[in-house]
Amino acid sequence: MSSKPIIQLANVSVVFGQQTAIDHLSLAVYPHEILVLVGESGGGKTTILRTISGLVKPISGQISVNGLPLNKENLRHIRLNMGYVLQQISLFPNMTIKQNLTLLPEIKHQAKKPTDQIIKELMAAAKLPLDYLSKYPSELSGGEQQRVGIIRAFGTRPALILMDEPFSALDPVSREQLQDLTLAIHAHFNNTILFITHDMNEALKMGQRIGVVKDGQVLQLSTPDEIVRHPNNAYVKTLFNGSEAHQTQNVYLRRLVLAGYGQSTPFQGLEITTIAGDQTLGTTYQILAENHQLAVKQQDQVIGYLNADSVLRFLAARAKKDDAKHT
Numbered sequence: 213m214s215s216k217p218i219i220q221l222a223n224v225s226v227v228f229g230q231q232t233a234i235d236h237l238s239l240a241v242y243p244h245e246i247l248v249l250v251g252e253s254g255g256g257k258t259t260i261l262r263t264i265s266g267l268v269k270p271i272s273g274q275i276s277v278n279g280l281p282l283n284k285e286n287l288r289h290i291r292l293n294m295g296y297v298l299q300q301i302s303l304f305p306n307m308t309i310k311q312n313l314t315l316l317p318e319i320k321h322q323a324k325k326p327t328d329q330i331i332k333e334l335m336a337a338a339k340l341p342l343d344y345l346s347k348y349p350s351e352l353s354g355g356e357q358q359r360v361g362i363i364r365a366f367g368t369r370p371a372l373i374l375m376d377e378p379f380s381a382l383d384p385v386s387r388e389q390l391q392d393l394t395l396a397i398h399a400h401f402n403n404t405i406l407f408i409t410h411d412m413n414e415a416l417k418m419g420q421r422i423g424v425v426k427d428g429q430v431l432q433l434s435t436p437d438e439i440v441r442h443p444n445n446a447y448v449k450t451l452f453n454g455s456e457a458h459q460t461q462n463v464y465l466r467r468l469v470l471a472g473y474g475q476s477t478p479f480q481g482l483e484i485t486t487i488a489g490d491q492t493l494g495t496t497y498q499i500l501a502e503n504h505q506l507a508v509k510q511q512d513q514v515i516g517y518l519n520a521d522s523v524l525r526f527l528a529a530r531a532k533k534d535d536a537k538h539t
């Protein structure tokens with residue numbers, strides 16, 4: 213990656229009593245990416261986040277955020293420029309939704325007009341009507357409150373958002389909706405997101421890069437495609453074997469678009485079928501064979517168009533990579 217990392221950990225170790233929670237970890241998170249740290253319980257994922265936010269002090273190593281060393285002098289400034297989403301999303305019950313959303317921007321003395329505009333855009337992304345702004349949290353459903361909790365973290369337009377297992381307590385449908393909401397907001401605002409989960413499928417859906425964490429170390433840090441097809445050790449392989457994405461037919465369509473296999477305008481002479489970006493390749497062969505092209509949507513926006521040729525080029529590139537690996 214060419215740009216400077218927004219988070220850089222160099223040789224960081226964290227110890228609790230006799231327990232090494234992070235073991236000589238080096239890690240870089242780059243601007244605008246969604247980096248997912250995934251791994252089983254106790255591997256050290258949360259400790260990595262807590263260390264980056266200054267809640268846990270490493271016994272050795274260096275951390276910088278936005279080019280600033282993470283130390284006592286910079287800590288407040290660094291924290292104010294981070295957004296957090298935790299598993300327990302709790303809104304202030306005695307404040308309206310608007311007050312909940314504007315609290316942080318006000319603490320940061322951000323101008324009112326642009327903040328109001330951002331809040332409008334976030335409410336639209338979360339599919340929440342604007343008249344909800346004057347309601348209290350108890351007047352919203354649980355799912356709506358969750359959505360407010362997510363967009364609240366983006367209200368100050370922080371360059372960096374830390375998300376610690378934000379959806380793991382939810383039912384599968386709500387989880388999927390909030391994953392989509394997060395992806396849509398990321399596409400709109402282009403923040404950097406460091407996202408933690410123990411769910412491999414969530415990691416594959418959310419991550420542009422995935423780091424597999426075990427025993428306080430990152431065993432492999434690669435694109436989802438690379439991790440699934442070319443795990444660099446037995447642990448990573450086992451972890452992702454059960455995931456749904458290790459077969460070509462389970463590749464998400466939005467991945468093809470984001471990797472540049474489609475185009476931004478429709479192909480001439482082909483009928484258009486609109487399809488969600490989290491549909492997989494396997495569902496598309498029939499549609500493409502019928503002389504259609506796919507308009508791939510993320511939330512309400514078409515992010516690109518794929519035709520049969522785009523899909524073939526993707527499959528050919530995959531096959532070539534596999535060949536290279538086996539010779």
Ligand SMILES: Nc1ncnc2c1ncn2[C@@H]1O[C@H](COP(=O)(O)OP(=O)(O)OP(=O)(O)O)[C@@H](O)[C@H]1O
Pocket residue numbers: 228231232233251252253254255256257258259260410
């Ligand atoms: N405050 C603490 N005091 C003592 N030990 C701790 C503390 N926080 C974490 N640990 C230990 O450090 C190790 C890493 O824990 P951590 O919570 O970072 O893992 P995790 O991968 O986030 O797990 P989970 O998914 O269960 O939250 C574990 O062995 C844990 O018991």
